[in-house]
Amino acid sequence: MENREEVKVLGTWSSLFVLRVRIALNVKQVKYEFLEEVAGLHSKSELLLKSNPVYKKVPVLIHGSNAVCESLVILRYIDEAFVDDDRLSLLPSDPYDRALACFWACYIDDKWFSSLIGVIREQNKEAREESMKQVQTGLQLLEEVFSKCTNGNGKPFFNGESIGYLDIVFGSFMLLLKVAEKIKNVKFLDENKTPKLVTWHQCFCLNDAVKNVMPQFDKFFEYVKMRVGGGGVSFSSTN
Amino acid sequence: MENREEVKVLGTWSSLFVLRVRIALNVKQVKYEFLEEVAGLHSKSELLLKSNPVYKKVPVLIHGSNAVCESLVILRYIDEAFVDDDRLSLLPSDPYDRALACFWACYIDDKWFSSLIGVIREQNKEAREESMKQVQTGLQLLEEVFSKCTNGNGKPFFNGESIGYLDIVFGSFMLLLKVAEKIKNVKFLDENKTPKLVTWHQCFCLNDAVKNVMPQFDKFFEYVKMRVGGGGVSFSSTN
Known part of the structure; x- marks a missing residue:
């Protein structure tokens, strides 16, 4: 997976789990597009249903053609997928x-x-x-x-x-x-x-x-x- | 942390979460001592209470002077702390x-x-x-x-x-x-x-x-x- 692939975040403004993903991307200086699911609506976007068929929940991180779900899993993925020399690390090295x-x-x-x-x-x-x-x-x-x-x-x-x-x-x-x-x-x-x-x-x-x-x-x-x-x-x- | 430090597992024979830790150590060919907590007894060992004060549960992995708790955390620790060339990896590289x-x-x-x-x-x-x-x-x-x-x-x-x-x-x-x-x-x-x-x-x-x-x-x-x-x-x- 190339680091240059497009990054998108499926989320809502109110989800604190989505907030985690956005902060992590900011710390790692990864540009991303925020695609907002409309909270309170009973229907969910096709993209969300397709990207997280098991839980059908935000946040979902989409990196190129890959979708990653669950905020803690996403945070580690972000830390491990974007590892150029000049990027900060989210996790300690030891x-x-x-x-x-x-x-x-x-x-x-x-x-x-x-x-x-x-x-x-x-x-x-x-x-x-x-x-x-x-x-x-x-x-x-x-x-x-x-x-x-x-x-x-x-x-x-x-x-x-x-x-x-x-x-x-x-x-x-x-x-x-x-x-x-x-x-x-x-x-x-x-x-x-x-x-x-x-x-x-x-x-x-x-x-x-x-x-x-x-x-x-x-x-x-x-x-x-x-x-x-x-x-x-x-x-x-x-x- | 030196890989050569002593490794101990606090566990019970019946815990499937302890089983995970033992299998992981076997796959990585790490020698360890198994210290069995007696299931059913109402008292827990001093070592367990000291090593996992938050949950007071097995499994605990003790590596030198460090204690690691929670089976999924332990599995990743084992994978990352024992990384010589000839050891297998538990997690994929990608x-x-x-x-x-x-x-x-x-x-x-x-x-x-x-x-x-x-x-x-x-x-x-x-x-x-x-x-x-x-x-x-x-x-x-x-x-x-x-x-x-x-x-x-x-x-x-x-x-x-x-x-x-x-x-x-x-x-x-x-x-x-x-x-x-x-x-x-x-x-x-x-x-x-x-x-x-x-x-x-x-x-x-x-x-x-x-x-x-x-x-x-x-x-x-x-x-x-x-x-x-x-x-x-x-x-x-x-x-």
């Missing part, structure tokens, strides 16, 4: 550091994100409070991971000087964390409890690869409220 | 082929495995039949994936001449599929419907990297029946 980044990415997707959804959606008070605790626990863990990754060297990102895989995976959910804070009138990202993550989050949002593709807070806030009111929160697909 | 292997591995773990558990555990008849349909659909899909991977070249494995990542991820669940067939008196792997997978499965089980670490069918069958009878099926942890 296999163990790479394994750690992947472990925490899985933790964020499989465990922490579910708790965050629970904070927003859970009607039962006890269950909601349990979700809140788990979100806090996760943030404490990730504060420690950040300390280990940067080893007190003052670098701004989990990946060092530049945004990497774990920054993208975790950073993509920060907008939803902020929305959860507003809806539930709590503060998760707290300078006393997780000072390093607070600074990391600021650096992340101000980064050129991020700031132009991150959905606007107010628009996203209204979108989440509407989804919760509509009886379900799904941030992962066009459904 | 980034797109690698992405496809990872996509299908996620599909197997996130979707197909849940359906397989549903076949065994589900009490409600309709839900169980739905699970059975999904297991069948998954097998049809993977039959097609096998055809694409091997491109009609007659090679025995998804990965070509030797067992690779996708072979290990899928192959590790075949024992449970066979147990489900016996418990429910159905035939999933069928020469008429999925002839290529039938042959692949035979090759997989006879392979030197697999045959000495695959649990015995009768022992595993009794174990699954006992777990189902005990009110829950958990194949992923020491709990």
